[in-house]
Amino acid sequence: MADRLGCVGIVGVGLIGATxxxxxxxxxxxxxxxxxxxxxxxxxAAREVGALDAGGxxxxxxxxxDLVIVxxxxxxxxxxxxxxxxxxxxxxxxxxxxxxxxxxxxxxxDRLAAxxxxxxxxxxxxxxxxxxxxxxxxxxxxxxxxxTPTEHTDPAAVSVMTEVAERLGMLPVLLSPxxxxxxxxxxxxxxxxxxxxxxxxxxxxxxxxxxxxxxxxGRVARxxxxxxxxxxxxxxxxxxxxxxxxxxxxxxxxxxxxGEEALETLLQRSRRRAPxxxxxxxxxxxxxx
Amino acid sequence: MADRLGCVGIVGVGLIGATxxxxxxxxxxxxxxxxxxxxxxxxxAAREVGALDAGGxxxxxxxxxDLVIVxxxxxxxxxxxxxxxxxxxxxxxxxxxxxxxxxxxxxxxDRLAAxxxxxxxxxxxxxxxxxxxxxxxxxxxxxxxxxTPTEHTDPAAVSVMTEVAERLGMLPVLLSPxxxxxxxxxxxxxxxxxxxxxxxxxxxxxxxxxxxxxxxxGRVARxxxxxxxxxxxxxxxxxxxxxxxxxxxxxxxxxxxxGEEALETLLQRSRRRAPxxxxxxxxxxxxxx
Numbered sequence: 001m002a003d004r005l006g007c008v009g010i011v012g013v014g015l016i017g018a019t020x021x022x023x024x025x026x027x028x029x030x031x032x033x034x035x036x037x038x039x040x041x042x043x044x045a046a047r048e049v050g051a052l053d054a055g056g057x058x059x060x061x062x063x064x065x066d067l068v069i070v071x072x073x074x075x076x077x078x079x080x081x082x083x084x085x086x087x088x089x090x091x092x093x094x095x096x097x098x099x100x101x102x103x104x105x106x107x108x109x110d111r112l113a114a115x116x117x118x119x120x121x122x123x124x125x126x127x128x129x130x131x132x133x134x135x136x137x138x139x140x141x142x143x144x145x146x147x148t149p150t151e152h153t154d155p156a157a158v159s160v161m162t163e164v165a166e167r168l169g170m171l172p173v174l175l176s177p178x179x180x181x182x183x184x185x186x187x188x189x190x191x192x193x194x195x196x197x198x199x200x201x202x203x204x205x206x207x208x209x210x211x212x213x214x215x216x217x218g219r220v221a222r223x224x225x226x227x228x229x230x231x232x233x234x235x236x237x238x239x240x241x242x243x244x245x246x247x248x249x250x251x252x253x254x255x256x257x258x259g260e261e262a263l264e265t266l267l268q269r270s271r272r273r274a275p276x277x278x279x280x281x282x283x284x285x286x287x288x289x
Numbered sequence: 290m291a292d293r294l295g296c297v298g299i300v301g302v303g304l305i306g307a308t309x310x311x312x313x314x315x316x317x318x319x320x321x322x323x324x325x326x327x328x329x330x331x332x333x334a335a336r337e338v339g340a341l342d343a344g345g346x347x348x349x350x351x352x353x354x355d356l357v358i359v360x361x362x363x364x365x366x367x368x369x370x371x372x373x374x375x376x377x378x379x380x381x382x383x384x385x386x387x388x389x390x391x392x393x394x395x396x397x398x399d400r401l402a403a404x405x406x407x408x409x410x411x412x413x414x415x416x417x418x419x420x421x422x423x424x425x426x427x428x429x430x431x432x433x434x435x436x437t438p439t440e441h442t443d444p445a446a447v448s449v450m451t452e453v454a455e456r457l458g459m460l461p462v463l464l465s466p467x468x469x470x471x472x473x474x475x476x477x478x479x480x481x482x483x484x485x486x487x488x489x490x491x492x493x494x495x496x497x498x499x500x501x502x503x504x505x506x507g508r509v510a511r512x513x514x515x516x517x518x519x520x521x522x523x524x525x526x527x528x529x530x531x532x533x534x535x536x537x538x539x540x541x542x543x544x545x546x547x548g549e550e551a552l553e554t555l556l557q558r559s560r561r562r563a564p565x566x567x568x569x570x571x572x573x574x575x576x577x578x
Contacts, residue, residue: 184500236546274510
């Protein structure tokens with residue numbers, strides 16, 4: 001990759017698209033950032049927060065792009081990527097930011113190969129907010145940028161996106177689409193469903209009392225539902241495996257409450273294994289596949 | 290209660306004891322704050338962070354106290370309260386800060402009645418930290434201070450503690466010890482066990498990837514284990530009821546993943562019901578019993 005990219009295009013300037021756009025511009029990763037969205041107001045908002053140099057509702061703005069990042073909700077990724085590729089320079093790079101990868105990568109790997117270099121991507125960042133006005137480059141800092149090359153992926157796509165991730169202050173991690181979906185089910189999709197179930201199970205009076213741990217669950221449960229319905233459908237198999245593993249752990253804990261297993265041992269084990277905020281990944285640049 | 294309390298004694302100057310001591314002094318709720326701890330180093334740390342005017346390892350420092358707050362781990366509360374009461378002025382007020390109430394209040398209501406006015410208390414605040422050096426009065430701000438009077442409780446204890454809670458910037462909430470344990474199981478004890486189980490179920494690779502929701506669970510799972518073993522034992526029945534309710538919600542969600550129920554409806558319901566950070570309780574000063 002050159003000193004910096006010429007033009008980066010972003011398709012879909014919601015929370016993540018606009019956050020990436022702001023970071024690309026603030027860190028001078030690209031000479032120009034252009035955006036496309038079916039909603040002209042979203043483009044206006046993204047320009048206001050400084051996420052774009054230019055933008056519009058027409059995919060033709062992507063024709064100068066060296067890299068296009070498709071940042072629409074999961075169900076729209078394949079359609080948007082195919083349409084975007086038709087406007088892009090040959091041999092430019094296309095990625096996406098969806099939270100599930102196997103289904104999307106399977107659909108795009110072959111279809112895009114003749115035109116552009118595709119690699120699946122997933123910046124592990126977000127908030128319960130929506131839209132460009134909630135965009136914040138700080139969401140990206142120190143977070144993993146998961147990249148899911150396959151045997152069809154052009155090495156240029158891997159090297160461009162690895163470098164873009166680093167320049168955004170993120171930690172590029174390479175893994176297979178299936179491994180991605182399995183790991184993300186455990187650390188993102190399962191926690192979301194646990195938060196939804198805990199809030200769903202609580203009485204109104206209990207919710208009124210709150211508490212720090214419950215506030216954390218509440219924050220997660222307030223995430224946009226339309227997005228999560230798509231994630232749950234797309235990654236159903238891995239989520240169900242993760243749910244099964246979680247249920248077995250919960251069963252053990254409940255037996256320990258009844259004195260049949262050493263409660264303290266189970267609690268200590270999770271205390272030791274729990275991630276520490278902001279701790280760097282051990283080997284950010286190495287494939288963990 | 291007079292313009293301010295004369296002397297407040299704190300038994301056990303760990304995270305919560307020292308946090309309350311700092312807040313009492315910074316907000317001039319009491320003319321003097323004295324501390325007792327079996328660990329002289331803990332007293333030294335509490336004095337260094339500004340939580341105490343004076344302190345030591347001998348309960349005799351409590352003899353001037355108008356109010357004593359027992360802030361030792363749950364298993365030690367009854368013993369420490371009985372010992373403290375023996376050194377206190379007659380008709381002074383004694384409370385505790387343990388996260389479970391029914392067992393403790395049942396044990397103390399009769400035993401202390403002849404000497405002091407006891408009322409169970411539980412400031413809903415905390416962090417994963419331990420010890421006076423992690424104390425922070427900001428942990429208390431806007432949080433509920435649950436108070437659990439019974440038919441044996443002297444009205445003086447209710448009015449003193451209601452006013453102390455308000456002056457600490459907290460929201461006093463009155464409820465029965467059984468209701469307390471039921472509600473707190475849902476919003477504090479269950480979330481802790483869910484975090485422990487989610488971390489326990491995750492593979493090492495998944496933990497390495499992390500993500501915002503998983504970091505939140507990790508923070509909760511890092512809470513002090515010795516304390517939580519005591520809480521789990523003391524509130525086992527309510528925790529198991531809450532676990533049962535949670536499992537039913539999780540079963541519904543899993544059926545919805547399989548398309549047998551409307552997933553979106555369940556997700557929307559929890560999104561609507563989820564607590565918003567920092568939102569004030571509807572009726573802070575009214576009993577929710």
